[in-house]
Amino acid sequence: MNPYDLNPRFKAQYDLNNQEFSISGIMRPQSIDELAPSIAVLKDSIEHVRGVLYVNIKRLTQMNNTAFQTFSRVLIDACRARTDLKFVIITSSVAGWMTKKFGRLSGLEPNIAVEQYDSAFYPGQSFLEEGGFIPILRTQTKMTWRHERTILPRHGMQSGIVMADICCGIGDFAVLVQKEFQPSRIVALDHSRSSLAYARSVAAAFYIRGIEYTYGDASEMLLDEGQFDLVTCRHSLQVxxxxxxxxxxxxxxxxxxxxxxxxxxxxxxxxxxxxxxxIQWTYNEVAKLWAYFKMDIELGPKSRRYLAEAGFEDIRVESFMVTNQDGDPQDFADVVAAWENVYAGEMAAKRGDPPAFIRRFRQGFQDHIFAALHPKGYAGWPIWAASGRKPL
Structure with missing residues (x-):
């Protein structure tokens, strides 16, 4: 996502992961020239998107006719130039003018739909598993992808390869890889049928080809040996x-x-x-909590040892820090809030932790959110990326 601060009053940005162009703030330009940067973002989004482009105006509080007419013309012209492309405009029930105003466009062009936001609208919002964690997994991938798209070529990623994404979860990483690097084939495997169903729906909506989503147990896969140039397994060994x-x-x-x-x-x-x-106290306790359930969320720096003991050579290890400076700080805060719900909620309760402990445990997550959103604050989440080559 590349945000553009267009004006103190409004912002436009494009989210590659969700194929979503969004506008937020107050958009009341005195001249069309003030809209030029945001129109450029929209046109660039249209040029690169496939299948469906979501236009999210949920956080657009005001919009005058100059802005409405300018944006409407871009969308209508795009519909006529690209009949393969559909637009879904996401409005908010809080601002009733949105649905009424943009509803006119769907009457002009059949490829424009207007949906008032609710839980049934978008698969990332409506598909629930494990307490509704799926939408936040998409946010996590969006945040890490900014780093991984640069890292991956150093670990074997290139165009035309045959790739497997094991423990693929909701499938968004495979979609981003397909768009960015265009492997000739991707097999994406997971043990969750519901996550795979979600992944297939996203790929279909975005007209993504070349990904084969399949059900399986990562510890005993029904895949032939020696068939993939690159095998990825992200955030999974630790569980x-x-x-x-x-x-x-x-x-x-x-x-x-x-x-x-x-x-x-x-x-x-x-x-x-x-x-x-x-913050430090809480995340030390997170590590202990995971260990109680026989999981290792401290595994990152151990990657080199695990790869060496598995028989790999030419092992490469690097780390990166996801921060509140990577795009919208609210994304970082949303991820931490989801961690709090799962770790200080379900997991701590299952371990039988007393209320006083849970209150202090939650406070650390809330302080991390405070740091992420503070105008002078800094919040970080470290990731280790590693790869090894299978000997010839």
Whole structure:
């Protein structure tokens, strides 16, 4: 996502992951020239999108006729130039004028639909699993993708390869890879049928081809050995009590000379300022909580050892810090809020933690959110990316 601060009153941006162009703020230009940067973002979005472009105006509080007519003309012209493209304009029930005003466009062009926002509208909002964690997984991928798109070529990613994405979850990483690098084939495997159904729906909506979503157990995959140039497994080894079994399978399906790419975290290194002490205490406790359930959210720096013990050579390890400076700080805050709900809610309750502990545990997450949104604050979440080559 590349935000453009167009004016103190409004902002336009494009989210590649969700194929969503959004406008927020107060848009009351005195001349069309004031809209030039935002129109450029919209036109660039239209040029690169496939299938459906979502136009999100939920946070647009005011819009005069100059802005409405200018944006409407771009959308109508695009419909006539590209009959393969559909637009869905997302309005808010809070501002009733949106639906009425933009509803006129759907009467002019059949490829423009106007949807008032609610939980049934968009798959990322309506599809629920594990307490509704799916939408936040998309936000996490959006945040890490800014770094990984640069990192991946150093770990074997290139155009035309045959790739497997194991423990693919909701499938958004595979979609981004297909768009950016265009492998000849991607097999994306996960053990969750509902996540795979979601992934297939997103790929279909965005007209993505070349991804085969398949159900399977990562520790015993029904995939032939030695068939993939690159095998990826992101944020997944850390949730298994025996990650070496997963790595054994990743090694097996990788071609000799191919690479296996993994990402994992070290949550105790999450940081923030101000309120650093509270934040540090909570993330140290997150590591202990995961260990109680036989998971290792500290696995990131151990990646080199795991890859070496699995038989890989030419092992490459690097780390990056996802921060509140990567795009919209609210995205970072939303991710932390989701962590709080799961870790200080479901997991801590299941472990039987007392109320006093949970209150302090939650406070650290809330302080991390405070740091992320503070105008002078800094909040970070570290990720380790590593890969190894299967010997010839």
């Amino acid at each position: 298994f009590d025996k990650p070496e079994l997963i790595l054994k399978e990743l090694f097996r399906i990788c071609k000799p000379g191919g690479r296996v790419y993994i990402t994992n975290e070290k949550n105790s290194h999450c940081l923030g300022e101000p309120r650093a002490d509270s």
